[in-house]
Amino acid sequence: MTEYFPGGLPTPTPVVDPDTQPYWDAAARDELVVPHCDDCDRSFWYPRGFCPRCGGTAIDWRPSSGRGEVYSFSVVRRAAEPWGSHTPFVLAYVTLEDGVTVQGNVVECPSDRLVPGLAVRATFERADDDDLPILRFTPRDKEA
Amino acid sequence: MNGSAVIVGAYEHPGRRLPGHTLAGVHREVVAGALADAGLAWSDVDGFFTDSTAPGLGVIDLMQYLGLQCTYTESSEMGGSTYVAYVGHAAAAIAAGKCRVAVISLAGLPAQRQRVSPPDTPAPVSAFQVNGYGGGYGPVADYAVLARRHMHEFGTTPEQLAWVKVASSQHAQHNENAFLRDTVTVDDVLGSSMIADPLHKLDCCVVTDGGGALVVVHPDVARELGRAGATLRGHGESHKSSIAGEVDLTYSAIRRSGELAFREAGIAADRIRYASLYDSFTITVLMALEDLGFCARGEGGRFAEDGGLVSGTGRLAVNTDGGGLSNNHPGNRGGMTKVIEAVRQLRGEAHPAVQVPDLEWAVASGTGFRLSNNHYSSTIVLERFS
Numbered sequence A: 001m002t003e004y005f006p007g008g009l010p011t012p013t014p015v016v017d018p019d020t021q022p023y024w025d026a027a028a029r030d031e032l033v034v035p036h037c038d039d040c041d042r043s044f045w046y047p048r049g050f051c052p053r054c055g056g057t058a059i060d061w062r063p064s065s066g067r068g069e070v071y072s073f074s075v076v077r078r079a080a081e082p083w084g085s086h087t088p089f090v091l092a093y094v095t096l097e098d099g100v101t102v103q104g105n106v107v108e109c110p111s112d113r114l115v116p117g118l119a120v121r122a123t124f125e126r127a128d129d130d131d132l133p134i135l136r137f138t139p140r141d142k143e144a
Numbered sequence B: 001m002n003g004s005a006v007i008v009g010a011y012e013h014p015g016r017r018l019p020g021h022t023l024a025g026v027h028r029e030v031v032a033g034a035l036a037d038a039g040l041a042w043s044d045v046d047g048f049f050t051d052s053t054a055p056g057l058g059v060i061d062l063m064q065y066l067g068l069q070c071t072y073t074e075s076s077e078m079g080g081s082t083y084v085a086y087v088g089h090a091a092a093a094i095a096a097g098k099c100r101v102a103v104i105s106l107a108g109l110p111a112q113r114q115r116v117s118p119p120d121t122p123a124p125v126s127a128f129q130v131n132g133y134g135g136g137y138g139p140v141a142d143y144a145v146l147a148r149r150h151m152h153e154f155g156t157t158p159e160q161l162a163w164v165k166v167a168s169s170q171h172a173q174h175n176e177n178a179f180l181r182d183t184v185t186v187d188d189v190l191g192s193s194m195i196a197d198p199l200h201k202l203d204c205c206v207v208t209d210g211g212g213a214l215v216v217v218h219p220d221v222a223r224e225l226g227r228a229g230a231t232l233r234g235h236g237e238s239h240k241s242s243i244a245g246e247v248d249l250t251y252s253a254i255r256r257s258g259e260l261a262f263r264e265a266g267i268a269a270d271r272i273r274y275a276s277l278y279d280s281f282t283i284t285v286l287m288a289l290e291d292l293g294f295c296a297r298g299e300g301g302r303f304a305e306d307g308g309l310v311s312g313t314g315r316l317a318v319n320t321d322g323g324g325l326s327n328n329h330p331g332n333r334g335g336m337t338k339v340i341e342a343v344r345q346l347r348g349e350a351h352p353a354v355q356v357p358d359l360e361w362a363v364a365s366g367t368g369f370r371l372s373n374n375h376y377s378s379t380i381v382l383e384r385f386s
Helices: A018-028 B023-038 B059-066 B079-095 B124-128 B138-154 B158-172 B186-191 B219-225 B253-265 B282-291 B300-304 B323-327 B335-347
Strands: A033-037 A059-063 A067-076 A089-096 A101-106 A119-125 A134-139 B006-012 B047-049 B072-074 B101-108 B194-196 B210-217 B229-240 B274-277 B361-369 B375-385
Touching: A018 A033, A018 A059, A067 A101, A067 B138, A067 B194, A089 B138, B006 B023, B006 B219, B006 B335, B006 B375, B023 B059, B023 B101, B023 B210, B047 B059, B047 B079, B059 B072, B072 B079, B079 B101, B079 B210, B079 B229, B079 B335, B079 B361, B079 B375, B101 B335, B138 B194, B138 B282, B138 B300, B158 B186, B158 B282, B158 B300, B158 B323, B210 B219, B210 B335, B229 B253, B229 B335, B253 B282, B253 B361, B253 B375, B274 B282, B274 B335, B282 B300, B282 B361, B323 B335, B335 B361, B335 B375
Parallel strands: A101 A134, B047 B072, B047 B101, B274 B361
Antiparallel strands: A033 A059, A067 A089, A067 A119, A089 A101, A119 A134, B006 B210, B006 B229, B101 B210, B229 B375, B361 B375
């Protein structure tokens, strides 16, 4: 039986670290940026105002293609509220082309496509206009 | 550190549902039990270790309640690995001359809706964690993501995961205090409700009230007591997380903690015939089997299947009390019961049906938080003391 995992998952507003404002500003424009350390020349995740590898504070908020592939996932069938009324939904790790692996939900996806390696792209969801946009992923068709 | 301390007291609260109890009261019961087991008095205690959930303003309020007069104390938070790590911390304190009789105590009442308050200040990562640590999807989904990758990478099957639960139930049938004493089959596990694919309800540990305590002492004290126990030979701890967006779910922090513990002990996994392995979920045990070197990476499923973890007939006796999957996971923290069953085994005081004969060495390993992302592990190597 093929199931379909829709969008519209909860988007509780997180407490934001002011150092990460460039990420949230980009997200508000439906753009994903990934922090890159100019000192050690590598991208990192999750966003903070310094590099967790070398401690550098010269952070370049680089636009990401948002393209990646599913590293692993689970179809969650039981959860506490507010997620409980949205089961089943998908929790996944997605490895972005930028080299970082990110936790997020896969939405607008039929169950028969859901495998490790599934090509996905970033999308943002918010339940209300004053919610912060939350990073999610959705399948993309393979380019020719 | 090798040989600097001996576990001479170990006590597991017999209760699994404790209505009418207080958290402080459970601490009192288990500390009393462990001291009686060791043959020591409350006034002998000069070191006290508990976790961040101690009632009131923490460990100092608890020591006042218990009537302890200590010169060394710790109330850290490493989740379920805390009490395994504390055996090492207590030994370090004893070796440094800071105390001679250390008590490690765990109490929890999750089945009584005891609330562990969420932190006032959320972790920085919570803004990027889908729904943060305290919310929504709970720990099962995080471990399910780990299990899915193990299946994808190594061909591990749901049946192999189920065998971990089957072995625990076969041990628990002999434990009169076990929360679940009925034996289950692989089909029972696969037929139980799916919580977070591929983990079923019976792939998950029990939720129980209760607790336990350990008494860790200077070897001179242990020799005076004349009670059998377990000498700490090696101790290791490690943290692993997706610290900068690098995620590799094929190994865990257990690996580094085990390397450190075995190196200090001067032995390898091939000397071990009993292991207490953290079993918050069935996949946690497969990771520990591989990370501690009981089998090669990716071979955990094949090691566990067909009764591989059953005492007497399997490849390695694991969690002979029934573990967190069938016996007890007090306060949602399994590290304490892991050490207690290892001590029982080394003393020859496990149930005769699951006792490993002539046991000299044992391992206990614990893990805190979530193995698929941010977690902390501790492993100890113990030798029989008599």
